[in-house]
Amino acid sequence: MESFSDRLLAEHQATWQAMQQHRFVTDIEQDKLPAGVFNQYLVFEGDFVATAIGIFALAVSKAPGIRQQRWLVGVLNALVDDQMGYFEQVLARRGINPDDYQRNLPAVSRFRDGMLTAAREGGYADIVTLMFGAEWMYYHWCSRVYRSEQADPDIRHWVEMHAEETFFAQARWLKAELDQCAAILPEGEQRRLSALYRQVLEWEIDFHGAAYADCPAG
Numbered sequence: 001m002e003s004f005s006d007r008l009l010a011e012h013q014a015t016w017q018a019m020q021q022h023r024f025v026t027d028i029e030q031d032k033l034p035a036g037v038f039n040q041y042l043v044f045e046g047d048f049v050a051t052a053i054g055i056f057a058l059a060v061s062k063a064p065g066i067r068q069q070r071w072l073v074g075v076l077n078a079l080v081d082d083q084m085g086y087f088e089q090v091l092a093r094r095g096i097n098p099d100d101y102q103r104n105l106p107a108v109s110r111f112r113d114g115m116l117t118a119a120r121e122g123g124y125a126d127i128v129t130l131m132f133g134a135e136w137m138y139y140h141w142c143s144r145v146y147r148s149e150q151a152d153p154d155i156r157h158w159v160e161m162h163a164e165e166t167f168f169a170q171a172r173w174l175k176a177e178l179d180q181c182a183a184i185l186p187e188g189e190q191r192r193l194s195a196l197y198r199q200v201l202e203w204e205i206d207f208h209g210a211a212y213a214d215c216p217a218g
């Protein structure tokens, strides 16, 4: 039988493709992403780390057992140490002062608040759906784009970080975890999670468009 996560991917193919072919993704693939757009994106992403910490903390508190908590605490640890450190370094290297950039464009707030609210109000399966939606999609476009070249070393490194085994393992863990959660859920709950998954992809598409806000001509 088709797994629940594969069912979600099949049900929302069009939305998935819209993200995989997003201008932000194809610009990186064709090595023509304007540096200013990447800088703005890094500011949004640096802010998103704080959101991700909040979401994974809720996952720890709602997880059904120690097996999940042990893994999720590892994820949290990587976010607070490696990811936070990464953003400090890359912003400094590129001379980015976040105060000079947009911080709260509607598409960015919608993604952040939508994810956090869903994580707060939902159960463990909801949170796993959110993060599976975000990470599986991200791994896929980065592993494709990895096969082309990016001249800017920071852009190249960003793609590599999300195409490498550590990140893939995290996305795979979420996928397997989602399948395990969904297997015991009634059809109505599965349909609700499917709608939430699609919502995540739509929030993501708009979030990635927001980096172009001050650069409409590309």
Ligand SMILES: Cc1ncc(CO)c(N)n1
Binding pocket: 045, 048, 134, 135, 138, 204, 207
């Ligand atoms: C906006 C966004 N979605 C997904 C990921 C993958 O973790 C990310 N880093 N940023």
